[in-house]
Amino acid sequence: MKKYRCKICGFIYDDATQDVKFEELPDDWKCPLCGAPKAMFEEIVEDNLPKEEEEVSALEKEELRELSNYEISYICSNLAKGCEKQYLAEEQNLFLELADYFATKETTKEGSLEMVQKQFQEDAKLMNQAMDVATKCNDSGAKRVLTWAGKTSMMIEGILSSYQKEGIDYLKNTKIWVCDICGFVYIGEEPPKVCPVCKVPSFKILEVA
Template sequence: MAKYICTLCKYVYDEDVGIPEKGIPAGTKWEDLPDDWVCPLCGSRKKDFELMEGQASTPALAKEKKPEPKVISNNASLAGSVKVPAGYGDDDLRALSYAEAAVLCSNLAKGCEKQYLFEESAAFKEISDFYMSKAGKVEGTFDDLMALIEENLSTSDEALKIGKKSGDRGAFRVNLWNNSVAKILDSLLKRFTDEGNAMLENTNIYVCDICGFIYVGDEPPAICPICKVPSVKLLKVRRD
């Protein structure tokens, strides 16, 4: 029997095994899954899966191949080998918006917390809250949101190539997370286009506090499929 892999989070559906805990018995063929079936790990659509061969027989997360570290003396070594997207150069420096400053300080707060610098973490959190209070409500349409995601995806592939070429594992990882989360957001929004508000009725929305992964479902997955943090970091979104 066949196996199918989610192109977004790498979850593998094995027809031999099924998903008994989700009411899908062993031996259930891919074509017998309902059209509105979604990935149990990231919530992406059935059409985001593709046939795979020669993989493990148990549904699992396919491990991503990490780039080999490579030391490069200067950025000139990259010239001519990778096209740098517009907006990534030093000539594009500008002041941060209130919302961007809030996100930056929020991330610094998380970094300090991870290093047990709780006083500094609290200070960055307070600064983040201040900037966010000044940011105001973001105006926009559904089409605006889709356009932003498409713009993100149009540049993230090049950013991945740059990170891999440079041998900077940190840069590669953060761009990989960005690319994966953007693709999942794109899939969720396309699901919403097809299903409308029914997609969000009688269910919950969770956001990973570390990488931004969004999950729609009753309970979050045990680990984030993107950055692998435990479910305690997937925060439930309040809907008043």
């Protein structure tokens, strides 16, 4: 019997204890804990083979490149969020202005959903690089935040994938919730009692108007 783990919250689906095997579940099935789509599950494989080859740092592989206007806008938005947490209102407003400025200069011909999905792929590379550095520096705080960011990005990517398949019907008669701490996104009538990513209580998970 096989087991599958949710990449977002860690929920384990064990074929041995369920009435239906995971592979036979419908494509629109969602994680009962965090609401992640079926595609966000991975099979648990026992790997007892030691890694003999030393992994090359992701930073050594990635070449420097110029950031797009969208990427700069995305970074400024995150910096504004950080300033908000530190009660730096003036700095927050400046970063928001920069984010809006670069967002209006984005001239990509790709559709908005395709553009966001492409950005997620780029973000994943950057987060892998940052995690590599944090691991070498033994920075547990940075590793925790990067883990949150990775899970949140995967969740949003899964939601976008479902939206592409089902269209606007995917969001009809339901609500969108976002964790104010880690950015976890949840689709449903009520938010989970505890954020499956950063473990804060539900009052920190806010409804998006």
